[in-house]
Amino acid sequence: MKTQKMFLLFSAMLICGSIFSQDATALLKKMDEVMYASKDQTVKLKMTLIDKAGKETVREAETIQKGNDKRLFRFISPAAQANIAFLSLPGEVMYLYLPAYEKERRIASHIKNQGFAGTDFSYDDMESKLYSDRYDAVSAKTEGNNYVLELKPKATIKTEYTKMIVTMGKGNNYPICVKYYDKTGKQIKELNNNKIEKKGNYWTATEFEMKDLRKGTKTKMQFTSIEFDKNISDEEFTVRKLIR
Amino acid sequence: MSVFSLMICLSSFSQEEDGKPVISGSLSTDNRFLFADDNPWSWNENRIDLKIEHKFSTKARFGSDIWFRKFALYNDQDAYYKYPEIREAYMEVYDFLMPGLDLKAGRQRIKWGCADKINPVDNVNSYDLEDLWDFGRHMGNEAIKLKYYKNDWQFEAVYLPVFTEARLPLGNMTNALMPEFKLPTSYSTILPLSDTLIIPISLKLQFNELNMVNVMPKINLSEGSSGGFRVANRFGNFDVAMSYLYARDGLPVANQAYLSLDSVSLTSGQSYLRSDIELIYPRMHYVGAEVTGTIGSVGVWAEAVMVKPNKKYYLSTELPDFSSYLSNLVGIPITLPSLSYPDSLVLDNKPWFRYVVGCDYTFGNGIYMNFQFAHGFMHERTSDELNDYFLLRAEKKIMNEKLRLSLLSGGFAVSDWSNISSNNAFAWTPEIGYKPNDNTEIILGTRIIDGVGDGMFAKLKNQDELFLRLSYSF
Numbered sequence: 223m224k225t226q227k228m229f230l231l232f233s234a235m236l237i238c239g240s241i242f243s244q245d246a247t248a249l250l251k252k253m254d255e256v257m258y259a260s261k262d263q264t265v266k267l268k269m270t271l272i273d274k275a276g277k278e279t280v281r282e283a284e285t286i287q288k289g290n291d292k293r294l295f296r297f298i299s300p301a302a303q304a305n306i307a308f309l310s311l312p313g314e315v316m317y318l319y320l321p322a323y324e325k326e327r328r329i330a331s332h333i334k335n336q337g338f339a340g341t342d343f344s345y346d347d348m349e350s351k352l353y354s355d356r357y358d359a360v361s362a363k364t365e366g367n368n369y370v371l372e373l374k375p376k377a378t379i380k381t382e383y384t385k386m387i388v389t390m391g392k393g394n395n396y397p398i399c400v401k402y403y404d405k406t407g408k409q410i411k412e413l414n415n416n417k418i419e420k421k422g423n424y425w426t427a428t429e430f431e432m433k434d435l436r437k438g439t440k441t442k443m444q445f446t447s448i449e450f451d452k453n454i455s456d457e458e459f460t461v462r463k464l465i466r
Numbered sequence: 467m468s469v470f471s472l473m474i475c476l477s478s479f480s481q482e483e484d485g486k487p488v489i490s491g492s493l494s495t496d497n498r499f500l501f502a503d504d505n506p507w508s509w510n511e512n513r514i515d516l517k518i519e520h521k522f523s524t525k526a527r528f529g530s531d532i533w534f535r536k537f538a539l540y541n542d543q544d545a546y547y548k549y550p551e552i553r554e555a556y557m558e559v560y561d562f563l564m565p566g567l568d569l570k571a572g573r574q575r576i577k578w579g580c581a582d583k584i585n586p587v588d589n590v591n592s593y594d595l596e597d598l599w600d601f602g603r604h605m606g607n608e609a610i611k612l613k614y615y616k617n618d619w620q621f622e623a624v625y626l627p628v629f630t631e632a633r634l635p636l637g638n639m640t641n642a643l644m645p646e647f648k649l650p651t652s653y654s655t656i657l658p659l660s661d662t663l664i665i666p667i668s669l670k671l672q673f674n675e676l677n678m679v680n681v682m683p684k685i686n687l688s689e690g691s692s693g694g695f696r697v698a699n700r701f702g703n704f705d706v707a708m709s710y711l712y713a714r715d716g717l718p719v720a721n722q723a724y725l726s727l728d729s730v731s732l733t734s735g736q737s738y739l740r741s742d743i744e745l746i747y748p749r750m751h752y753v754g755a756e757v758t759g760t761i762g763s764v765g766v767w768a769e770a771v772m773v774k775p776n777k778k779y780y781l782s783t784e785l786p787d788f789s790s791y792l793s794n795l796v797g798i799p800i801t802l803p804s805l806s807y808p809d810s811l812v813l814d815n816k817p818w819f820r821y822v823v824g825c826d827y828t829f830g831n832g833i834y835m836n837f838q839f840a841h842g843f844m845h846e847r848t849s850d851e852l853n854d855y856f857l858l859r860a861e862k863k864i865m866n867e868k869l870r871l872s873l874l875s876g877g878f879a880v881s882d883w884s885n886i887s888s889n890n891a892f893a894w895t896p897e898i899g900y901k902p903n904d905n906t907e908i909i910l911g912t913r914i915i916d917g918v919g920d921g922m923f924a925k926l927k928n929q930d931e932l933f934l935r936l937s938y939s940f
Contacts, residue, residue: 273866279904300904301490302939315700325577328705328758330765332828340867380763382830439866462568462615466527466560 246362247354249369252395253388254352258290260424260450266298267445271341274438281341292459293350297339306339309464310349319464326461335382342411342432342441346381357386367392382410394418396425410436424450485521494937501930508931509597509637510538530555531606539637554606562612570611575604576624578696578709579769580758584840584857586771586820587709587754590624590694592716593632593844598639598926599895599913605630620698624711629683629690631747632716639929643717643845643922674728674738681721681746683714694752704759711752712776717845718745719812720781727786730795739786748813749776763827770821773847779813818842818849834861843922853881853921870899872911881921891917891924897933909935 269281282298296307307319309326316329334346357373364370373386385403390396396418402411411434415427428445457463491514498509514534521527531554536547556572579585583602591604607626614621635643683689694711722744730737751774758767785807792800820842828834836859842852860874873896882889897911912932917924 271866281904300939302905302907304490323577324575328760328765330760330763330826332763332765332826335830336828336832337867437866460615461620462613 246359246371249362249371249390249395250354250357250359250373250388253371253390253397254290254354256395256425257397258352262286262288262450262452262454263426264447264449264452264454265445266447267443269341270442270444272440272442286454286458287350288454288456288459289350290352290355291350292456293348294459294464295348303339307464308338308345308348309459309461310351311459314349316345316349317461317464324465326465331380334380337434342434342437342439344382347432353388356381364392365389368398391418394420394425396427410434421448422450485523487518487520489516489518490940491516492937492939494935496933496935498931498933501932502928507538508929509933511597512536525560527558527560528556529558552606566615568613568615570613571609573606573608574611575606576609576611577604578707578754578756580705580707580756580767581769581822581824582767582826582836582838584822584838584843584855586769586822586840586842586844587752587756589711589713589750589752589754589771590626590692592630595635595643595845596633598635598643598922605633618700620696620707622696622698623693624695625691625693626713627687627691628685629692629714629747630716631680631682631718639926672736672738673741675740677740677742679742679744680718681744683747696754698756702759703761704757707754707756709752709754709756711754713750713752714747715750715847716747718747719779720744721746721779721812723781723783725783725786727788727791730791746779748779750774751776765826766824768821768823770819772817772819774817775813775815778811778815780809781812782809783807814848816848818847818852820846820852832862835859836861845922853879854883855879868901870901872897872899877923879917879921879923881919881924887918889919889921889924891915891919891921891927893923893926905939907935907937909933 264284264286266284267282269283271279271281273279281300281303283295284298285293285295287293291310291312293310294307295310296305297303305319305321309317309319311317314331316334317326318329319326329345334349335344337343338345338348353373355376356379357375359371360374361372362369368389368391371388371390373388375381375383382404383402384405385407387401387403388397389399391398396415397413398415398418400413401409402413404410411432413430413432415430417429418425418427420426421428426445426448428448429443431440431442433440494511494513494515496509496511496513498507499505500508512535516532516534518530518532519527530552533548533551533553535551538546552573554572554574556570556574559569561567562569576590577585577588578590579588585602588602588604590609591607594600594603594605597603607630608628609624609626611625612623692711692713694709694713696707696709698705698707700706720743724742724744726740726742728738728740752771753774754769754771756767756769758765760766789801820840822838822840824836824838826834826836838855838857840855840857843855846852855877856879857877858874859872861870861872863870875896876892876894878890878892880886880890892915894914895911897909899907899909901907910933912930914930915923915926917927
């Protein structure tokens with residue numbers, strides 16, 4: 223009798239766990255749908271790099287994104303960084319354009335975990351990719367008005383992050399905070415979406431901040447303008463446009 | 467041509483919404499001191515690099531790059547100014563005649579190749595070897611470039627109507643690329659003079675003076691122009707390109723030597739020659755291949771070019787008129803047998819291959835490493851003359867990327883594997899870069915060079931130096 227009860231309890235736990243895992247996966251997909259809801263977006267932004275001592279350096283950039291797998295990012299200022307551009311394409315294909323060399327360069331995956339042009343965002347972070355394509359949601363729980371998901375990278379994905387904890391709003395399914403962990407289980411970075419607004423039909427973070435907990439630095443991004451659904455052509459996401 | 471293309475394009479797009487001209491560039495100073503006694507300056511260059519860009523709507527763009535410089539060099543007594551140098555001045559027209567086709571006309575730099583600064587296939591523009599340590603620098607040349615993009619394909623055709631020779635090294639690096647000019651062996655043999663001489667003597671010939679005279683190709687379509695094409699695409703993890711170029715080499719070969727007698731000593735038999743050597747620029751076929759991509763997490767690239775001269779190039783020699791010289795010297799008519807020297811082959815038309823293979827990787831601790839192996843440098847010709855170079859750069863950025871340490875950096879060269887001990891050289895070129903702010907960089911470094919033999923690095927072995935560069939971008 224006792225064995226039967228234990229078996230039933232264990233089965234119930236397994237079933238509940240399975241359902242919960244499915245919920246977590248569904249939540250992650252919902253988050254992707256919200257984050258990549260627009261057909262395309264055009265953004266101008268101000269980037270503030272804050273060092274350990276609190277000293278700030280300001281950069282400006284513009285970026286266009288189409289769907290969930292094409293993004294072109296270009297620095298506008300300061301002069302030494304102006305026109306450094308980065309193109310992310312489907313299939314983990316990434317190109318970097320450095321004006322000093324006057325030609326594009328294909329980026330190998332070893333550089334993906336490195337900081338992008340001195341910021342706290344890595345090349346990996348700069349890629350335009352669905353979370354659900356790269357990570358499995360292994361658990362979900364509720365905390366007040368938020369869901370908290372635990373993500374683990376899929377076996378085929380090479381990343382320095384071994385775990386991510388994503389806090390997303392129940393109301394809009396938009397991520398509020400993402401915590402990144404390394405292979406030792408230590409938290410190394412944290413992304414906070416400080417200002418989440420509904421622009422037209424779409425939720426978007428117009429101010430966010432990435433902290434590198436190892437270096438004690440952070441990079442703030444503030445959108446100075448954003449436009450959606452301008453029917454940006456695929457032609458804009460090519461090496462031809464990268465080097466212009 | 468630049469002005470012509472500029473006028474056409476400006477008139478075409480003047481009605482459209484234009485951007486404002488954008489002026490950017492940098493101020494820099496590059497100072498090098500030899501470790502030799504008194505630490506003389508080996509290089510002092512102060513440069514304003516001014517770039518002006520104007521976009522005409524999204525359809526066209528004007529770009530230019532102008533250098534203003536003041537220079538002081540090793541052994542030069544006085545600093546001198548270089549006149550403003552227009553490195554580039556071109557017009558780009560996008561979707562020219564058809565969607566996806568871009569036209570670029572004017573003085574421009576056309577970069578081919580995927581390797582890191584050492585690019586065997588990068589032969590469209592003439593080499594600018596003025597500063598040997600600035601690997602890969604080329605001149606801007608008048609050219610028309612058409613580039614067509616279709617999906618991941620890129621088709622590029624280039625045409626250069628006028629030939630421009632390479633700019634040779636300056637300062638203490640002048641001789642680094644120059645082969646030692648030797649008197650052909652049969653010149654230096656003792657020439658038996660005719661028995662019409664009262665005193666039988668022989669003459670030992672030695673160069674007293676060498677004058678090089680450049681003979682530039684005519685400025686016309688058949689002699690002065692060059693052209694080529696390149697096709698590129700992406701295949702999985704790799705970007706692949708093939709190219710062909712028919713162009714003149716910017717480094718010359720000796721074509722004709724005119725020898726004249728400067729003086730003859732009848733007692734010692736020693737005679738001194740003056741030689742005027744005519745240099746021409748050989749035409750070459752360049753067939754290139756490039757591949758760059760990723761293996762695992764490692765970035766890899768390979769680049770190769772087959773170079774084939776369009777014909778065999780010979781040096782013809784016109785010997786001095788010994789008879790009249792000696793007649794004048796001794797005051798009696800002397801008739802020597804007519805002397806002639808057979809043409810010598812200076813450049814065979816057999817092809818040779820130059821190539822580079824390389825890889826780079828960033829370790830978990832942030833150390834970036836870049837390794838390249840190069841078979842043949844840009845100035846080396848024919849299979850027998852190609853040397854091997856191993857180049858390494860390790861770099862780590864710290865303090866929020868303000869400080870860049872590149873302490874393990876340099877190269878090792880072997881010019882003859884069968885006798886390495888007599889034909890090798892190394893260069894250790896560590897440097898530290900500091901960025902006090904985004905737009906300023908200060909670089910302090912040194913170059914320690916040693917070697918034996920006649921390779922490029924070995925020729926610079928007495929030129930160990932310390933350098934300091936400052937640059938500010940605006």
